[in-house]
Amino acid sequence: MQKLIIKGKRNLSGNIKISGSKNATLPILAASILNNQKIEISNTPLVKDVITMVELLKYIGSNIKINYKRKKIVINNKKKKFRTLAPYKLLKTMRAGVIVLGPLLSKFKKAKVSLPGGCAIGTRPVNLHLLALKKLGANIKIKNGYILAKAKNGLRGAKIKFPSISVGATENAIIAASYADGVSYISNCATEPEIQDLINFLKKMNVNINWVGKRKIKIEGTKKLKSANYKIMFDRIETGTFIIAGALIGTKIVISGIETKVLKKELQVLKKMGVKLEIKSKEIKILKSRKIKPISITTAPYPGFPTDLQAQIMVLMTKANGISTIKENIFENRFMHVPELIRMGAKINILDNVAKITGSSNLNGAEVMATDLRASVSLVLAGLVAKNKTTVNRVYHLDRGYEFLEKKLKNCKAAISRLH
Numbered sequence: 001m002q003k004l005i006i007k008g009k010r011n012l013s014g015n016i017k018i019s020g021s022k023n024a025t026l027p028i029l030a031a032s033i034l035n036n037q038k039i040e041i042s043n044t045p046l047v048k049d050v051i052t053m054v055e056l057l058k059y060i061g062s063n064i065k066i067n068y069k070r071k072k073i074v075i076n077n078k079k080k081k082f083r084t085l086a087p088y089k090l091l092k093t094m095r096a097g098v099i100v101l102g103p104l105l106s107k108f109k110k111a112k113v114s115l116p117g118g119c120a121i122g123t124r125p126v127n128l129h130l131l132a133l134k135k136l137g138a139n140i141k142i143k144n145g146y147i148l149a150k151a152k153n154g155l156r157g158a159k160i161k162f163p164s165i166s167v168g169a170t171e172n173a174i175i176a177a178s179y180a181d182g183v184s185y186i187s188n189c190a191t192e193p194e195i196q197d198l199i200n201f202l203k204k205m206n207v208n209i210n211w212v213g214k215r216k217i218k219i220e221g222t223k224k225l226k227s228a229n230y231k232i233m234f235d236r237i238e239t240g241t242f243i244i245a246g247a248l249i250g251t252k253i254v255i256s257g258i259e260t261k262v263l264k265k266e267l268q269v270l271k272k273m274g275v276k277l278e279i280k281s282k283e284i285k286i287l288k289s290r291k292i293k294p295i296s297i298t299t300a301p302y303p304g305f306p307t308d309l310q311a312q313i314m315v316l317m318t319k320a321n322g323i324s325t326i327k328e329n330i331f332e333n334r335f336m337h338v339p340e341l342i343r344m345g346a347k348i349n350i351l352d353n354v355a356k357i358t359g360s361s362n363l364n365g366a367e368v369m370a371t372d373l374r375a376s377v378s379l380v381l382a383g384l385v386a387k388n389k390t391t392v393n394r395v396y397h398l399d400r401g402y403e404f405l406e407k408k409l410k411n412c413k414a415a416i417s418r419l420h
């Protein structure tokens with residue numbers, strides 16, 4: 001098991017170039033199943049989850065290659081025989097693999113996809129995914145831990161209204177409807193920027209897909225897809241993570257390769273907390289922030305405050321001079337980082353889905369355990385600002401979603417190394 005060793009209290013300064021978005025790459029890779037023409041995807045983050053998705057597509061039969069040097073993925077499915085099976089062994093570590101269900105079913109009229117199962121942050125149900133596919137004409141059974149989906153005449157355009165907002169279910173529905181016969185209207189969609197990236201990619205493949213309401217999409221399904229080259233958007237959660245690192249212990253950090261217009265809520269919260277930011281459209285400078293003010297936030301679907309930054313901003317709240325609160329409204333168990341932060345000296349109480357953080361506390365280095373992707377990066381942030389040494393165990397969680405984390409932090413003078 002690899003671990004990260006961090007010697008705290010090193011002021012950070014330097015430049016960070018943000019990688020491509022994991023959560024945009026995964027649905028775009030899934031959507032490539034629809035197309036027999038050549039597809040080239042660039043700016044892909046070569047993180048574990050993306051590698052797992054590539055393995056899954058290879059298993060299904062996709063002719064897919066990663067060019068590590070140029071950080072590109074090339075797919076050429078001409079005359080490829082597909083297996084419409086996504087096995088448990090590949091989905092158990094990467095639940096997002098369930099978004100191959102829509103494209104497999106829409107393209108090949110059947111699919112057998114493992115139920116993804118839960119994870120540290122929640123049970124991760126897929127009922128909304130299945131609701132959408134049934135509306136499009138799928139016949140779905142659950143058997144032995146698998147979703148067995150059939151549509152002998154292919155999927156047909158339909159009106160779908162999600163009872164609650166789900167990123168993955170929106171993505172499955174959009175991809176399936178893109179290859180269905182006829183027009184679909186999908187309401188109460190998630191509107192995360194990563195979904196916009198998927199829509200932009202589908203448009204490039206010649207799908208007629210547009211927003212026709214705040215959370216409503218119209219899709220005219222087509223079988224005539226075109227070859228497409230697509231550059232993945234930047235990772236906004238990685239961006240938020242490094243801004244918080246700068247707010248915690250930075251003197252001057254410049255973050256580039258971003259579009260600040262999709263970070264409105266995060267930047268508004270950080271400014272309210274007193275973080276010194278110079279914001280341009282494609283770059284952010286974080287300067288030494290002396291007094292951090294407490295704040296109360298609630299996680300919500302985009303454009304609300306992202307649940308994927310909840311663990312990270314909690315570390316900043318330990319430095320605020322007062323009491324902050326976080327209401328976690330998206331996942332039922334997303335406070336796994338709290339016991340570890342408390343072991344480092346943070347003062348945090350949890351009541352139901354609300355965490356109360358009493359600052360300001362001086363954190364002390366400790367041996368801690370990562371439990372999920374964003375919890376693990378919050379422990380790294382805590383290690384950067386804590387006195388003495390912090391050892392973060394089970395860093396495989398981190399490697400799922402952060403590309404070259406240590407290198408980027410080392411380039412900003414952090415004392416961080418990996419023990420193999």
Ligand code: EPZ
Binds near residue numbers: 023026165373374401
């Ligand atoms: C995506 O997960 C992201 N993953 C998550 O990021 C992110 O935290 C989440 O969206 C919310 O923004 C990827 O994009 C690969 P949801 P997803 O469906 O699609 C419930 C990370 O750290 N729900 O929007 O699984 C669900 O239980 C990961 O990069 C149902 O009830 O999230 C949750 O409470 C972690 N039924 C809520 O909806 C369903 O069928 C939101 O989940 C689906 C979801």
